[in-house]
Amino acid sequence: MIQVQNLKKSFGSLEVLKDISVNIKPQEVVVVIGPSGSGKSTFLRCINKLESFEEGHIYIDGVDIADKKTNINKVREDVGMVFQQFNLFPHKTVIENIMLSPMKVRKWSEEKARQKGMELLSKVGLGDKADVYPDSLSGGQKQRVAIARALAMEPKVMLFDEPTSALDPEMVGEVLGVMKQLAKEGMTMIVVTHEMGFAREVGDRVLFMDGGYIVEENKPKELFGNPQHERTKAFLSKIL
Amino acid sequence: MDIRFDVIQDYLPYFLQGMGLTIGLSLIGILMGSVMGLFIALGKMTRFKVIQFPFIWYINFFRGTPLFVQILLIHFGVMPIFMSPVNPIASAIVSLSLNAAAYIAEIFRAGIQSIDRGQMEAARSLGMSHVQAMRYVILPQAVKRMIPPLGNEFIVLLKDSSLAAVIAAPELMYWGRAASGATFRVWEPYLTVALIYLVLTLSLTYVLNYVERKLATE
Numbered sequence: 001m002i003q004v005q006n007l008k009k010s011f012g013s014l015e016v017l018k019d020i021s022v023n024i025k026p027q028e029v030v031v032v033i034g035p036s037g038s039g040k041s042t043f044l045r046c047i048n049k050l051e052s053f054e055e056g057h058i059y060i061d062g063v064d065i066a067d068k069k070t071n072i073n074k075v076r077e078d079v080g081m082v083f084q085q086f087n088l089f090p091h092k093t094v095i096e097n098i099m100l101s102p103m104k105v106r107k108w109s110e111e112k113a114r115q116k117g118m119e120l121l122s123k124v125g126l127g128d129k130a131d132v133y134p135d136s137l138s139g140g141q142k143q144r145v146a147i148a149r150a151l152a153m154e155p156k157v158m159l160f161d162e163p164t165s166a167l168d169p170e171m172v173g174e175v176l177g178v179m180k181q182l183a184k185e186g187m188t189m190i191v192v193t194h195e196m197g198f199a200r201e202v203g204d205r206v207l208f209m210d211g212g213y214i215v216e217e218n219k220p221k222e223l224f225g226n227p228q229h230e231r232t233k234a235f236l237s238k239i240l
Numbered sequence: 241m242d243i244r245f246d247v248i249q250d251y252l253p254y255f256l257q258g259m260g261l262t263i264g265l266s267l268i269g270i271l272m273g274s275v276m277g278l279f280i281a282l283g284k285m286t287r288f289k290v291i292q293f294p295f296i297w298y299i300n301f302f303r304g305t306p307l308f309v310q311i312l313l314i315h316f317g318v319m320p321i322f323m324s325p326v327n328p329i330a331s332a333i334v335s336l337s338l339n340a341a342a343y344i345a346e347i348f349r350a351g352i353q354s355i356d357r358g359q360m361e362a363a364r365s366l367g368m369s370h371v372q373a374m375r376y377v378i379l380p381q382a383v384k385r386m387i388p389p390l391g392n393e394f395i396v397l398l399k400d401s402s403l404a405a406v407i408a409a410p411e412l413m414y415w416g417r418a419a420s421g422a423t424f425r426v427w428e429p430y431l432t433v434a435l436i437y438l439v440l441t442l443s444l445t446y447v448l449n450y451v452e453r454k455l456a457t458e
């Protein structure tokens with residue numbers, strides 16, 4: 001589904017991703033953990049090319065996004081992303097937020113987009129919020145709308161960048177619940193998170209990143225129960 | 241000091257006519273300036289230095305030199321290339337629009353750049369092109385923030401259009417000078433003209449405050 005080969009990325013003289021290679025299979029849920037500044041967000045943002053990268057290749061469904069000839073907009077249609085800060089469009093109602101891209105990018109009719117939007121809103125438990133503006137929602141509700149908005153494009157992969165980090169603790173559960181449901185339905189997901197419970201429960205694989213490398217990767221049970229590298233041990237001892 | 245009301249009375253029809261042109265000039269200036277300003281702002285914000293360059297210098301020139309000089313250059317230098325005899329109203333429209341465009345471009349740029357980066361990223365992550373993201377996500381939000389400074393620019397333009405009197409475009413200030421010259425009076429014509437400008441700008445301020453309050457509660 002996604003092949004990352006020798007990915008390297010710098011911001012000016014700061015080398016953030018030094019040599020990242022990883023394959024992600026269809027329907028796999030991959031959880032990315034690691035200390036602050038280790039390059040987790042940058043890695044995720046390279047996958048839909050919100051960040052350009054200097055070296056390496058990323059194939060999404062066989063399409064090389066490093067290739068200049070690749071139409072990145074087309075690729076992004078199939079790669080949903082959920083941000084820590086939600087990034088809902090404040091000038092549009094909840095349902096308009098969800099309908100915008102299917103209508104403008106996928107060229108769906110308004111009825112089709114609305115129907116899909118309402119379907120997704122009830123799926124994330126917000127069927128009654130369709131016509132309110134994002135400002136009136138709680139953080140957890142905003143993030144669930146953001147997930148619905150990404151899903152409306154019917155993506156093949158979903159990227160989550162610390163989707164619960166900006167939430168009050170009592171709202172974390174509702175968002176993780178939606179994500180677990182999504183994983184169960186077979187969505188391919190890459191999730192950057194500090195929620196180790198989530199990683200254990202739904203992760204097929206955990207990547208531990210540090211200093212621009214994937215230091216260690218394994219099944220959650222193995223990685224948490226029996227970390228091989230010193231740095232992994234040190235990190236886990238701090239957060240567990 | 242005695243006030244000769246008959247001077248005011250005699251020239252009032254001309255003052256009102258001039259007021260009409262003053263309003264017309266500033267309205268056209270703000271509209272044309274907005275269209276060109278958006279274009280210039282987007283040009284200045286492209287990633288390509290070569291394309292940015294002319295837009296940056298357009299803005300530098302029109303904001304960095306007096307409007308007075310620009311009007312003279314355009315009326316006596318540029319416009320004769322396109323028409324003869326040169327219509328001073330046309331020159332005034334061109335000068336005011338070009339000048340306003342430079343200021344409005346900066347208003348657009350500030351408005352666009354004030355929108356959180358996450359908005360563009362979210363739009364792009366949903367597959368929208370840069371143009372679509374601008375049109376459906378960024379500009380609608382930016383325009384709302386631009387209304388106060390745009391209103392301000394409108395008021396400035398309304399007052400600055402008085403400089404068109406120097407090329408004999410018959411707007412309000414032109415008639416003020418004409419009345420003064422013909423009657424050898426100072427206070428009556430100029431105070432009347434000043435009062436009309438004041439009424440115009442204060443009315444505009446009032447309307448703008450209303451719009452701003454309306455937008456704030458939305």
Ligand SMILES: Nc1ncnc2c1ncn2[C@@H]1O[C@H](COP(=O)(O)OP(=O)(O)OP(=O)(O)O)[C@@H](O)[C@H]1O
Binds near residue numbers: 011036
């Ligand atoms: N746009 C940018 N310009 C310059 N440096 C950046 C930029 N974005 C990130 N960095 C730097 O790159 C490094 C990796 O950042 P990144 O956001 O990928 O880390 P992270 O693992 O997601 O951290 P966190 O857990 O804090 O979110 C950091 O040192 C950061 O300061």
Ligand SMILES: [Mg+2]
Binds near residue numbers: 040042161
């Ligand atoms: Mg991050």
